[in-house]
Structure formats: structure tokens, C-alpha cells
Amino acid sequence: MNSAQIEIQLIASLVAIACAIPGTFLVLRKMAMISDAISHSILPGIVIGFFITQDLNSPLLILLAAFTGIITVVLVEYIQKTGLVKEDTAIGLVFPALFSIGVILIAKNANDVHLDVDAVLLGELAFAPFDRLFIGGTDVGPKSLWIIGSILITTIGLLLAFFKELKLSTFDKGLAASLGFSPAIIHYGLMSVASVTTVGAFDAVGAILVVALMIAPAATAYLLTTDLKKMLGLAIGFGVLSAISGYWFAHWLDASIAGSITTMLGFIFLIVFLFAPSKGIIAVMYREKQQRTEVSLLTFLLHLKNHTEERERHVNHLQEHINWQKVRAKTVLDLALKNNMIVFNKNIVSLTEKGDTFTSKAIDYIITNEDAQIEDMKEDFFLFRG
Amino acid sequence: MDITEYIKLVFTDYTLRTITLGTAILGAVTGMLGSFAVLRKQSLLGDAISHAALPGIAIAFLITGAKDTNTLLIGALVSGLIGTFWIRGIITKTHLKSDTALGLILSLFFGFGMLLLTFIQKQPNANQAGLDKYLFGQAATLVESDVWLMAIVTGVCLLVLLLFWKEFKILLFDADYTKTLGFNTRFIDVLITSFIVLAIVLGLQTVGVVLMSAMLLAPAAAARQWTNSLSTMVFLAAIFGAFSGVFGTAISASQNNLSTGPVIVLVAAVFVVFSFIFSPSRGLLFKQIRFIKNRRDLELHKTLAFMYHIAETHENISHPHAIKLLNNFQGFTKKTLQKLVEKNYATIDGSMWSLTDLGFETAANLYTKQSTEDE
Known part of the structure; x- marks a missing residue:
């Protein structure tokens, strides 16, 4: 590993952390698509800023571009407030229009502007170490490292200072407003941080990767925990992990680093999406199947309780009466037997004492319909789950 | 170059004709299907789909x-x-919200x-150049066969739309009711979504992913x-889309260095x-005009009511009072006074x-019954 490689990985990791922090809040506030809109609509800001400063790394350009990001948010909110279209349509209308303006501005001034739309959207991390910052003639490192580093420090500072306010306004807007925290300030503050991060990172990693780095780690973390601090930590972890593994993957394939980091993010998300302990697809499907069997069991027990006459409880009759397929009926009967809810006596099924109590309580539950109760009840009665 | x-x-020009026709058809079909996307609150789905199509092109x-072109579009x-x-x-299946899933x-x-x-670009294959046109689109690369493909797909879209019009419409506005009526909502849903995807994929070559x-x-x-009618909206959207295509092509053709898509x-x-501004029923301009009109109306009523309370204290209701009396009252303007005279409520x-007698009567009934006539 040479120093350029270390620097690239360092920049990528810092970008990942800087994106994961606002990204977590965007995902929790259901505003993930806003980050996509911002990442596109900063283009005209960057172009105009470039006309003025002639330097892609100047702080003025970053502020100007970030300002376009804020304008996007304001415009979207204004259009939404008129009630003419829904919020998502408003987002979908604003950013392509602004992006088009940016593309046209570049195309019309192609001769004077050494700026490429591809570069804005995709970035080129591999070149980042070559653009170095000199202070008093000494080389102090790549420019983008300094830019993203200062953005990250500001973001962390703001996060520590306003963590309580952010947390409150994210989960209970009404309470936050009534306690005197202006929702508007927090909202636009978050939007500003997201814009500045997007602009600061686009040069290194491109606008699209910024979106991926904001949303994907946070979404992945959200599938694993519901604790805000843990979620932030996990999101940062996933971001850095995919930044570094993505770099080496790109190195091996000799392809775009930004694309490769995104692919790693996607890979991690897919794994978590499938295998997350309680919210992954497999866990959800397993739980659904379990609940289906248990509901069937309950129906079966209720039927037994309702009919004291032996004819109704004969195995053959039950088969036609409830009309379950054989496999399903077997699962339910096995479950009932295992849990000591029923007994067989010459092909007549009857409830045990325990089965009887359970069924009575279950009826109570069905009448009052308190969601929490049935799970407790299952805990109390079941030796084996469905 | 002038318009004629x-x-x-x-x-006469082959390239220009192909592009104009292509963008017009594209605009029409996307406008048509876009109406469903907008009404189903799936506006950003299009954005997600168009981006998601990119790996397919590369893999194909x-x-x-x-x-x-055709194999790439299938990919x-x-x-x-x-x-x-x-x-x-x-x-x-998870608790992630739709915006997160889309992004x-x-x-x-x-x-x-x-x-x-980028991996393909490093491959030793002379063919690879030009794949990136799918990023921002290049209408100039359209050839006649592409336009035919678009026209055929549009025709199929139109056919399916007409065939399943009733089902699409009812699913759009009341999904639960559709289910209770016994329609296969899943099938209709998949059908309309697939056509939206198809329309987006068609446009990739011209307008690009972004x-x-x-x-x-x-x-x-x-x-x-x-409009508030679905059929009119779909029709209008197709017209708007087609005209955007034609005008956009014309503008970009008449200038140098202007890519068609943006x-x-x-x-x-x-x-x-x-x-947004000029639509008669929903537009911002007419909304504002109606708002001002309503406010004036209210002020006129307030003035009339105030006059009524003064006149009430006199035996003769037509007893003259000084206009100055109205001055300490906010609702009064010269115009409203003039209007009262015009309506023969006051002299x-x-x-x-x-x-006048008429004015007195109207004022007396102002708050007891709703006035049927507006203004």
C-alpha cells in the first residue's frame, strides 16, 4: 500500500462518515429522496460557482452550490404547499429542471469550462490524491481530504451540540415544537448540512455515490436496530467498511472506485435485508408462517371447545369440516399435541384442561382484541412455537 | 433560421425528421403513462427505475x-x-419507508x-465506446428503426390502456373496492407498472437515465x-409530452452545443x-384573484352590516349619515361604497x-340566511 492508496481510502472513509450522519436523520425523517434531489440540483450551483471562482475546490463554490441545494428544498416545499401536486411529484419536477439548467450551462460554455457532467455525477476518487494543498510551500495533503475533513468536523460538532434537539424533532415533531425548538431551524439546518456534505463530497466521489452513502448505510442499520445511537454507529461502520472494501474491489477490477463502493454498499444491504435477525426477509417470512400455523391452531381449538358432541370431534369429521390440506392439518395437530392442548381417544379429539383454559383466554382476547395480550398468552402456554 | x-x-431532413418524430412519440407515451404514475403517488418510482436500468444495459x-439498441433495451x-x-x-416486507427504498x-x-x-471501458473491445450516451441521452443517435420501435410500443400501450381502461381507473382511485369486486389487483398493478418501466426504458436512449x-x-x-377527468388528463399529458419533444428538438437543433434531453x-x-399559474380552476393566479374577490365581498358585507347598525337607530331608515362615520371602520373602501350604490343598497x-329599503332588508337578512347570489 503506497501513500496515495492510503489517502484514497482515508478520503473515502471520511466521506462515508460525513454522509452517514445526516443520512441517518434523513432516512428516519422520511426525506431520503431529498438527498437525491439535492445531489442533482447542485449542478447549476457548481457551474455558476466555477464561472466565478475558476476553481473547483474553492470554499465559495462549495457555499454557492450548497445554497442551490437549499433553494431546491425551498422550491419543493413551496410547490408542495400550493397543493397543486403531491410532495414526491414536486421533488421529481424540481431537480431535473435544475439539473438540465446545469447541463445546458456546461454545454453552452464548453470552451471555457473544464468541467464534465460525468465528473460531477460520478467523481474520480483515483485522482483525488494528485490535487494537493500547499500551505507556505509545504505539501500538507490532498485538497479533498482537507475539505471533507473540515465538513466532517463541523458535522460532528453540530451533531454533538444538537443531538437532543435532532432526536426529539425527528421522533416527535409536535413535542419538539411545543417545547420551543423551532422545527424550521432544525429542518433547514439538517438540509444545509446535507447540501454542504453533498457538494464537498461530489468532487471526490460524485453526486450519486453521495446519495448511496447517505441512504444505504442508514437503511441497513435501521434494519438491525431501533436505537438512534446504535443506528448512527452502525451506519458509520457500514459506510467505512464498504468504502475500504470497495476501494480494493475497484483496485482488483480496475474500475470506478465510486461505483465499486456503491456495489459494496448494495451487497451489505442485500445481506442484511435477507438475514437481519428480526426484520430481515427470512425472519419476517418465518414469523409469518409461524403466526399462520398458530392462528390455525386457535381456530381448531375453538372448534373443539364449541362442540361437546363426539360426532363433531371425530377425526374424519374434522377433516371435512375444516377442510385443511393434509400437511397443514398435521402441522397443527402435532403442534397441539406437543403443547398438551388435546388428547386422542379412539379417534375422538378432545381438549385437555390446559387446552381448555388457553381457548377460554383466547376467546377473551378475540373479544377485547388487545394486541399485546396474545403474545404473552402464547409465551405462557406454548412449549413449542408453530 | 426562421420558423417556416x-x-x-x-x-425534408432525414435526421431532423427522425429525431422530431422520435421525441414526439416518446413524449406522448411517457405523458400518457406518467399520468398513472403521478396519480398513484409513484412519481419518484420513474427516477428510481431509470437509474436502475443502467446495470441492465451494461450486463446486456x-x-x-x-x-x-434492442438487446441493450431488453437488458x-x-x-x-x-x-x-x-x-x-x-x-x-420491512419497516423501511418508500422514500428510503427508492433512494x-x-x-x-x-x-x-x-x-x-467503467469495467467495460477497460475491456479490449472496440465496440464499447458510446455506452455512456445512456447516461444523458443523445437524441441525435436515433435512427428510423428506433422510432418504429417506439411507435410499436406506443401502439401496444394504447391498446392495453383502452382494453384495461376500466380496471386501471378503478384501481387508481379505489384499490380496496377493486379487490372486493373480484378484480385481480395484483395483475393490474404489475401490468401498469411494467408499462411504466417500458416507457422509461424507451426514453433512455433519447433523454438519458438522469x-x-x-x-x-x-x-x-x-x-x-x-382537468379532473382521467381520460382528459391522459390525453392532455400525451399532447404536452409530444409538444415538449417537438419544441425541445427544435430549440436544440437551432443552437449549437445544446443536447436535446435537457x-x-x-x-x-x-x-x-x-x-401552475394559469390553469383556471387550480392555478395560482386565479386562486389569488378569487381570494381577493372574496375578501372584497366580505368587506362589502361588513360595511353594509355597519351601516345597518347605524340606520337601525333611526326611525327613518333612509336618514342620511356622514361618510366620515364609516371612517373608523376597517372594512370600508371607496370602491365598496360605490358598489353598494351600484347594487342599489345605498345612495x-x-x-x-x-x-335604501332594499339595502336595509338585505343587511337585516345578511346573517340570518345565506345569500344565494354571489358577489
Whole structure:
């Protein structure tokens, strides 16, 4: 590993952390698509800023571009407030229009502007170490490292200072407003941080990767925990992990680093999406199947309780009466037997004492319909789950 | 180049004719299907799908090694559909919200697509150049067979739309009711979504991955402002879309260095802004005018009521009072006073006013019954 490689990985990791922090809040506030809109609509800001400063790394350009990001948010909110279209349509209308303006501005001034739309959207991390910052003639490192580093420090500072306010306004807007925290300030503050991060990172990693780095780690973390601090930590972890593994993957394939980091993010998300302990697809499907069997069991027990006459409880009759397929009926009967809810006596099924109590309580539950109760009840009665 | 000359050129010049026709058809079909996307609150789905189509293009190229438009578009279609159904899976099976799912799939697929594109660029295959036109689109690369493909797909879309019109409409406005009526909502849903994906994929070559969502949304959002009927909206959206295509092509053709995609999007955006402002029933301008009118109306009523309370204290209701008396009251303006005279509710004599019988009666009934006549 040479120093350029270390620097690239360092920049990528810092970008990942800087994106994961606002990204977590965007995902929790259901505003993930806003980050996509911002990442596109900063283009005209960057172009105009470039006309003025002639330097892609100047702080003025970053502020100007970030300002376009804020304008996007304001415009979207204004259009939404008129009630003419829904919020998502408003987002979908604003950013392509602004992006088009940016593309046209570049195309019309192609001769004077050494700026490429591809570069804005995709970035080129591999070149980042070559653009170095000199202070008093000494080389102090790549420019983008300094830019993203200062953005990250500001973001962390703001996060520590306003963590309580952010947390409150994210989960209970009404309470936050009534306690005197202006929702508007927090909202636009978050939007500003997201814009500045997007602009600061686009040069290194491109606008699209910024979106991926904001949303994907946070979404992945959200599938694993519901604790805000843990979620932030996990999101940062996933971001850095995919930044570094993505770099080496790109190195091996000799392809775009930004694309490769995104692919790693996607890979991690897919794994978590499938295998997350309680919210992954497999866990959800397993739980659904379990609940289906248990509901069937309950129906079966209720039927037994309702009919004291032996004819109704004969195995053959039950088969036609409830009309379950054989496999399903077997699962339910096995479950009932295992849990000591029923007994067989010459092909007549009857409830045990325990089965009887359970069924009575279950009826109570069905009448009052308190969601929490049935799970407790299952805990109390079941030796084996469905 | 003046307009007549340009129109003549459209009919004679092969390239210009192909592009104009292509963008017009594209605008029409996306406008048509976009109406459904907008009304189903799936506006951003188009954005996600168009980005998600990118890896499909790259993979199709990697497999076939040729740059045949149709195979690439099939790849885009497959990957767009995978993206769409994954989004749906995320929304229904986990607690992640739709915006997160959309942003996630959009950026992840696009990033993966970029990885493949850069990987392809390093391959020793002379064919690989020009794949990146799918990023921003290049209308200039349209050839006649592409336009035929678009026309055929549009025809199929139209046919399916007419065939399943009733089902689409009812699913759009009352999904639960549709289910109780026994329609296979899942099938209708998949059908309409697949056609939206198809329309997006068709546009990739012309407008590109990044701007395709605007083609879907803008005509529909503009059309929505002019009507409350679905059929009119779909028709209008198709017209707006087609005109965006034609005008956009014309503007970009008449200038140097203007790529067609962004210009078409901006023309469509102009349609949207115009509709937002000038639509008679929903537009901002007329809304504001109605608002001012209502306020004036209210002020007129307030003045009349105030006059009534003064006149009430006199035996003769037509007893003149000084206009000055009204001055300490906010609702009074010269115009409203004039209007009262016009309506024969009051008479003015120099600096004095007096209520007429009609005015007195109207004022007395002002708050007891609703006035049927407006104004």
C-alpha cells in the first residue's frame, strides 16, 4: 500500500462518515429522496460557482452550490404547499429542471469550462490524491481530504451540540415544537448540512455515490436496530467498511472506485435485508408462517371447545369440516399435541384442561382484541412455537 | 433560421425528421403513462427505475458484446423490473419507508451500473465506446428503426390502456373496492407498472437515465392542473409530452452545443410552470384573484352590516349619515361604497349616505340566511 492508496481510502472513509450522519436523520425523517434531489440540483450551483471562482475546490463554490441545494428544498416545499401536486411529484419536477439548467450551462460554455457532467455525477476518487494543498510551500495533503475533513468536523460538532434537539424533532415533531425548538431551524439546518456534505463530497466521489452513502448505510442499520445511537454507529461502520472494501474491489477490477463502493454498499444491504435477525426477509417470512400455523391452531381449538358432541370431534369429521390440506392439518395437530392442548381417544379429539383454559383466554382476547395480550398468552402456554 | 424554414427542414431532413418524430412519440407515451404514475403517488418510482436500468444495459453488453439498441433495451427492461420489484419488496416486507427504498435502489443500481460501465471501458473491445450516451441521452443517435420501435410500443400501450381502461381507473382511485369486486389487483398493478418501466426504458436512449423521470412527471403534472377527468388528463399529458419533444428538438437543433434531453425537460418544465399559474380552476393566479374577490365581498358585507347598525337607530331608515362615520371602520373602501350604490343598497349624496329599503332588508337578512347570489 503506497501513500496515495492510503489517502484514497482515508478520503473515502471520511466521506462515508460525513454522509452517514445526516443520512441517518434523513432516512428516519422520511426525506431520503431529498438527498437525491439535492445531489442533482447542485449542478447549476457548481457551474455558476466555477464561472466565478475558476476553481473547483474553492470554499465559495462549495457555499454557492450548497445554497442551490437549499433553494431546491425551498422550491419543493413551496410547490408542495400550493397543493397543486403531491410532495414526491414536486421533488421529481424540481431537480431535473435544475439539473438540465446545469447541463445546458456546461454545454453552452464548453470552451471555457473544464468541467464534465460525468465528473460531477460520478467523481474520480483515483485522482483525488494528485490535487494537493500547499500551505507556505509545504505539501500538507490532498485538497479533498482537507475539505471533507473540515465538513466532517463541523458535522460532528453540530451533531454533538444538537443531538437532543435532532432526536426529539425527528421522533416527535409536535413535542419538539411545543417545547420551543423551532422545527424550521432544525429542518433547514439538517438540509444545509446535507447540501454542504453533498457538494464537498461530489468532487471526490460524485453526486450519486453521495446519495448511496447517505441512504444505504442508514437503511441497513435501521434494519438491525431501533436505537438512534446504535443506528448512527452502525451506519458509520457500514459506510467505512464498504468504502475500504470497495476501494480494493475497484483496485482488483480496475474500475470506478465510486461505483465499486456503491456495489459494496448494495451487497451489505442485500445481506442484511435477507438475514437481519428480526426484520430481515427470512425472519419476517418465518414469523409469518409461524403466526399462520398458530392462528390455525386457535381456530381448531375453538372448534373443539364449541362442540361437546363426539360426532363433531371425530377425526374424519374434522377433516371435512375444516377442510385443511393434509400437511397443514398435521402441522397443527402435532403442534397441539406437543403443547398438551388435546388428547386422542379412539379417534375422538378432545381438549385437555390446559387446552381448555388457553381457548377460554383466547376467546377473551378475540373479544377485547388487545394486541399485546396474545403474545404473552402464547409465551405462557406454548412449549413449542408453530 | 426562421420558423417556416425549420418546418420545411423537418419534413425534408432525414435526421431532423427522425429525431422530431422520435421525441414526439416518446413524449406522448411517457405523458400518457406518467399520468398513472403521478396519480398513484409513484412519481419518484420513474427516477428510481431509470437509474436502475443502467446495470441492465451494461450486463446486456457484456453478454452479447454488441451494441444493438434492442438487446441493450431488453437488458434495461429486465434490470428496471428487478429494481421495481425489489423496491416493492422492501416497502412491504420491512419497516423501511418508500422514500428510503427508492433512494436505496436508485443509488445502488446506478453505482453498480457505473462500476460495470467503467469495467467495460477497460475491456479490449472496440465496440464499447458510446455506452455512456445512456447516461444523458443523445437524441441525435436515433435512427428510423428506433422510432418504429417506439411507435410499436406506443401502439401496444394504447391498446392495453383502452382494453384495461376500466380496471386501471378503478384501481387508481379505489384499490380496496377493486379487490372486493373480484378484480385481480395484483395483475393490474404489475401490468401498469411494467408499462411504466417500458416507457422509461424507451426514453433512455433519447433523454438519458438522469432526466427520464422528468419526462414521466412533467407532462402529467401539467395536465393534472387543467382537468379532473382521467381520460382528459391522459390525453392532455400525451399532447404536452409530444409538444415538449417537438419544441425541445427544435430549440436544440437551432443552437449549437445544446443536447436535446435537457432542453426537452426544460420545455416540459415551462409547460408545468404555465399550468401552475394559469390553469383556471387550480392555478395560482386565479386562486389569488378569487381570494381577493372574496375578501372584497366580505368587506362589502361588513360595511353594509355597519351601516345597518347605524340606520337601525333611526326611525327613518333612509336618514342620511356622514361618510366620515364609516371612517373608523376597517372594512370600508371607496370602491365598496360605490358598489353598494351600484347594487342599489345605498345612495350617496355629497358626503352623506343613506340606506335604501332594499339595502336595509338585505343587511337585516345578511346573517340570518345565506345569500344565494354571489358577489
